[in-house]
Amino acid sequence: MRTLVNIFLALALCQNCLGQTPVQLAPPLLKSSAVFFKQAAMVELKFAEPGTHIYYTLNGQPPTENDKIYKRPIKIKKSLTTLQAITAGAGFLPSEIVSVSFVKDGLEIQSEQHSNPNEKYQGNGSNTLFDNEGGVASMKSTNWIGYQQDTVEITVGMKTFQQLNSVLINFLQDYKSWVFPPQIISVEYYNQSNQTFEFFSEKKIELNKSNSAPECRPMLLTTENKIATDRLKIKLYGFTSLPDWLAGKRRHGWIFVDEIKVY
Amino acid sequence: MERRSFIRNSSLGTLGFLSQPSFPFLEDPLLGHNNKRYRLDTKWSKADVATNPVNDCHEMVQDSKGRIILLTNEVKNNVIIYDKAGKLLTTWGHEYPGAHGLTLHNENGTDVLFICDNSRHQVIKTTIDGRVLLVLDYPKETGQYSKAAEYVPTETAIAPNGDIYVADGYGKDFIIQYDSSGRYINHFGGKGSEAKHLANAHGICIDQRDPLHPCLIVTSRQQNAFKRFTFSGVYIDTIPLPGAWVCRPVIKGDYLYAAVLQTNTQQGKQSGFVTILDKNFTVVSNLGGSQPQYVDHKLDEMYQTVKYFQYPHDVCVDDEENLYVAQWNSGKVYPYKLSPII
Numbered sequence: 125m126r127t128l129v130n131i132f133l134a135l136a137l138c139q140n141c142l143g144q145t146p147v148q149l150a151p152p153l154l155k156s157s158a159v160f161f162k163q164a165a166m167v168e169l170k171f172a173e174p175g176t177h178i179y180y181t182l183n184g185q186p187p188t189e190n191d192k193i194y195k196r197p198i199k200i201k202k203s204l205t206t207l208q209a210i211t212a213g214a215g216f217l218p219s220e221i222v223s224v225s226f227v228k229d230g231l232e233i234q235s236e237q238h239s240n241p242n243e244k245y246q247g248n249g250s251n252t253l254f255d256n257e258g259g260v261a262s263m264k265s266t267n268w269i270g271y272q273q274d275t276v277e278i279t280v281g282m283k284t285f286q287q288l289n290s291v292l293i294n295f296l297q298d299y300k301s302w303v304f305p306p307q308i309i310s311v312e313y314y315n316q317s318n319q320t321f322e323f324f325s326e327k328k329i330e331l332n333k334s335n336s337a338p339e340c341r342p343m344l345l346t347t348e349n350k351i352a353t354d355r356l357k358i359k360l361y362g363f364t365s366l367p368d369w370l371a372g373k374r375r376h377g378w379i380f381v382d383e384i385k386v387y
Numbered sequence: 388m389e390r391r392s393f394i395r396n397s398s399l400g401t402l403g404f405l406s407q408p409s410f411p412f413l414e415d416p417l418l419g420h421n422n423k424r425y426r427l428d429t430k431w432s433k434a435d436v437a438t439n440p441v442n443d444c445h446e447m448v449q450d451s452k453g454r455i456i457l458l459t460n461e462v463k464n465n466v467i468i469y470d471k472a473g474k475l476l477t478t479w480g481h482e483y484p485g486a487h488g489l490t491l492h493n494e495n496g497t498d499v500l501f502i503c504d505n506s507r508h509q510v511i512k513t514t515i516d517g518r519v520l521l522v523l524d525y526p527k528e529t530g531q532y533s534k535a536a537e538y539v540p541t542e543t544a545i546a547p548n549g550d551i552y553v554a555d556g557y558g559k560d561f562i563i564q565y566d567s568s569g570r571y572i573n574h575f576g577g578k579g580s581e582a583k584h585l586a587n588a589h590g591i592c593i594d595q596r597d598p599l600h601p602c603l604i605v606t607s608r609q610q611n612a613f614k615r616f617t618f619s620g621v622y623i624d625t626i627p628l629p630g631a632w633v634c635r636p637v638i639k640g641d642y643l644y645a646a647v648l649q650t651n652t653q654q655g656k657q658s659g660f661v662t663i664l665d666k667n668f669t670v671v672s673n674l675g676g677s678q679p680q681y682v683d684h685k686l687d688e689m690y691q692t693v694k695y696f697q698y699p700h701d702v703c704v705d706d707e708e709n710l711y712v713a714q715w716n717s718g719k720v721y722p723y724k725l726s727p728i729i
Contacts, residue, residue, distance in 0.1 A: 147416060150691040153630075153652060153677075172677040173692035216693060220656075300655075337656065 148217040152178045152194075152209050154224060159259025159294075159340065160383055162229045165200040167207055175214030182207055186221055189213075203228040203387065204292060204344055225342050227292060229256060230385035232283035238269065238381075239277050245270025245380065253278070258382035259294060261338040263301050267382040276306070276360040276379055282386065285316070285354040290346040290387045291325070293358065296380035298338035299370060304377040305329045305341045306360035314355035321357050333369055356386065417728065418695060420679065423642070423663045423672035425710060425725035427695060431473040432721030439464050439475060444713035444722055446489035446635070447703035450498045450515055455703065455711055457722060458489035458502065466500075466517065471705060473724065479517035483507070488542040488590075488635075489701075494549070501551070503540040510540050510553050523553065526563045528571035542635050544591040544603065546618055552603060556589040562605060562620065575620030576605065583622035586610050590635020590645075596666050604636045604643070611651060613668075626668045630688040631676075633662065639704035641666045646699035646712060647676065650690040657697035661712060661725075662689065674710075674725065696723070 156167040169178050178194035181187045182205055189212045198207065206225040212218035233254040241247065247269040248257060258267030282288070295305040308328050312321035325345035363377050418425050434441075442461040449455055454476060455469040465480030480486070485506025492499050498515040512521035525538035532538055541556030549567030554560075554576075562585075564573040576585040586609035594615070595601040602623060603616045611631050615623040632648040643664040650658035660676030670679035670686060675695040680687040697717035702710050710725040 148694045150650070150653065150658060150694055153688060153690045155688075170677075170688075170690075171692065172680065174678075176692075211692075 146215075146217050149173065149176060149211045149213075149219040151219040151222040152211050154207075154209065154222050156224060156226070158256070159224065160227050160229065160256040160385075161200070162256070163201070165226045166197050167200060167224070167226075168197045169194045169209055171211050173211070173214065176211050176216070177213050178209055178211055180207060180209040184208075189218065200226045201228075203230075204342060223339070225259075225340060227259070227294065227342055227383065227385060230292070230387045231286065231288060233280055233384070233386060234283045235281040236384070237279045239271065239273070239275075241269040241271050242378075247382070253280075253381065253384045256383070259340055261296060261298070261340050263296065263298060263303060263338075263380065265382070268296060268380040269382070270303075271360075271362070271379045272376060274362050274364055276362070276381075278358040278360070278381070278384065280356045280358065280384060280386065282354045282356075285352065287350040287352050288386055289348075289350045290344055291356060291358065292342055292344045292383075292385040292387070293360075293381060294340055294342045294383040296338065296382070297332075297341045298380075300338075302377050303338075303380050304331060304363050304366070305343065306379050307363045308359075308361040309343055309345060310359045310361070311345050312357045312359075313351050313353040314357070315353070321355075324351065324356065331363075331367060331370075333367075358384070416693075416695065418661075418674040418693075418725065419663070420672040423674075424728045425674060426728060428724045428726070429720075431711070431724035432469065432475075433473045434467065434469075434475045434721060436719075439467060439478060441467070441719055441721060443715045444700065444717075444720070445487050445715065446701040447711050447713050447722060448489055448491040448500075449703055449705045450491060451493060452498075453706060455705065456489065456491070456500070456515075457713060458483075458486050460484060460486045460506075465502075471707070471709065477516075483511070488540065488554075490543045490545060492545040501543040501545065503542055503553070505539050505541070505557055508535040508538045508540070508558075510543060510551075521569050523551070523565065523569050526553075526555075526561075526571060526574065529561065529563060529574045531559060531561060531574065531577070541588070542590045542606075544593050546593055547595070547601070550618070552591055554588045554591040554605060556587055556606070556608070560585040560588045562588060562591060562603070562616070564618075564620065573620055575616065575622075582614075582625060583616075585614065590633075592636045592638055594636075594638055594643075596638065596641060604638075606633055606635055606645075608632050608634070608648070613645075626664075627686065628662065628670070628689065629686055630690050631662055632659075634700055637702050637704060639708070642671075642704075643668070644702040644704055644710065646702050647673075647689075647691075648698050648700060648715065650676075651688075652690065657694065657717070658691040659696045659699040659714075660689075660691045661696070661699055661702055661710070 152169045152171040179191045208223040311324040313324040441459040457467045464478035465483040485504040488503030490501040510523040525535040539557035542554040544552045551565040562576045585607045589608040590606035613626040630651045634646040637644045661674040663672040698715045700715040701713045
């Protein structure tokens with residue numbers, strides 16, 4: 125008899141489950157020292173809601189409740205590490221993901237020259253692209269240099285002639301403000317024996333449809349074999365027409381860059 | 388409460404196979420901390436959306452008859468008057484496209500309302516049923532304004548002597564003081580980098596909890612803070628509320644209540660909650676927000692924890708300590724009601 129009553133109760137409750145909207149948790153508060161770091165970066169997560177946990181990953185995969193539970197501040201040492209975190213528990217729907225990418229300092233850059241940016245977004249002095257400052261996902265951060273043109277060229281001079289195999293460029297993505305990473309990034313290196321710039325690496329970028337919040341999008345371009353050089357030429361080709369799913373489609377976008385690393 | 392604990396207990400036994408038996412459904416969740424905990428009712432309003440829609444629900448007050456008055460920028464019915472059970476009693480107002488601030492003042496035994504209209508760049512004093520008594524245009528007497536468009540009033544507060552204080556929260560962030568007849572007296576605040584300056588002076592209220600030191604409390608929303616001033620506009624101090632985009636302060640009894648439009652680190656993401664401070668300006672409870680924590684008397688950054696609200700814009704506390712929360716840009720939802728758990 126008791127079992128029957130329980131089964132009846134279970135069915136009644138189930139119907140409630142279907143008819144009502146569960147409530148979602150908010151994501152954790154994320155506090156970090158700096159996005160660009162020399163030795164290590166520290167990141168702290170907070171979420172003061174009883175019965176819940178913070179789950180996180182460092183491998184680029186979206187976190188689930190099967191991932192690590194956050195217990196104490198995390199030390200980041202690896203060159204390009206993306207921390208992603210959610211909250212879950214207490215019977216709520218898990219939160220949206222918060223994420224931040226940390227970028228380790230690279231080989232020493234001597235100097236850099238770039239196409240003339242828009243007068244409103246000039247960056248922070250002549251070292252602005254290799255000063256380890258910025259990584260803030262907001263147009264208001266003064267570290268960004270901003271362009272509203274199809275092609276941008278940046279030449280990077282290394283401190284010494286040396287072996288290298290990858291380049292990282294940090295872009296801002298803020299759909300609401302029409303800021304996008306470039307559609308194509310192309311990198312050439314200076315071949316001393318031929319005295320010409322030659323192909324190093326190229327990357328084509330897709331716009332991420334699902335995520336419309338402002339975020340940093342660090343892009344890593346790599347060659348298979350190390351190349352010896354002291355100069356790199358980076359060309360950025362902006363989206364000349366924007367995809368249909370963006371409101372106000374087919375308008376000219378902006379490109380915002382704030383840091384370059386060479387490894 | 389009984390039903391919930393029964394469900395919880397049952398779920399431990401035979402009902403354990405149910406996927407989420409203790410799910411906190413929107414119908415019956417418990418919010419808040421310490422002695423300020425509430426049960427949320429999202430279906431309080433019995434208004435019919437076909438005949439009485441709302442747009443942004445900006446502010447709410449309770450009149451001396453106990454009725455709950457809502458101000459919305461929906462010109463089909465700018466003012467909706469409810470009873471406490473959520474039954475729509477009456478509506479009025481079609482000429483307030485930028486209806487934003489709503490303050491009730493008892494003027495010698497008669498309720499009057501002060502409406503701030505963002506679009507009309509005016510403050511309008513009305514009777515409780517909508518007859519216009521006084522209109523305050525942009526305050527050129529201050530010497531700070533050259534045209535009406537620069538003046539976007541968001542809130543008023545009425546001092547015990549009848550003086551009217553207007554917060555130009557979406558304009559130049561000045562607080563403008565008038566006498567009860569609307570004659571300009573003084574202005575203070577404004578934008579700037581000093582402590583006395585304001586950034587998005589979104590709300591203002593009169594604080595008489597300390598009878599020896601009554602004062603004005605003004606919102607500086609972008610600074611995530613309240614600032615206190617004397618009635619003559621002298622800056623007293625700042626109450627930092629890290630992380631919280633606080634709207635107007637609302638005082639009832641010993642407590643100060645405020646809607647938090649959004650969390651600083653989650654801007655534009657429906658990250659609001661409601662905060663409650665005791666008379667020492669210590670945060671005691673956040674409804675849908677983080678448990679308040681002080682380290683060395685300093686308040687830790689606050690943030691939304693549960694998405695009960697989207698963008699709360701005002702809190703009204705009625706004579707039975709129930710709360711009503713009006714929301715901006717939240718899918719045209721009617722206000723929610725929260726009943727205290729005793």
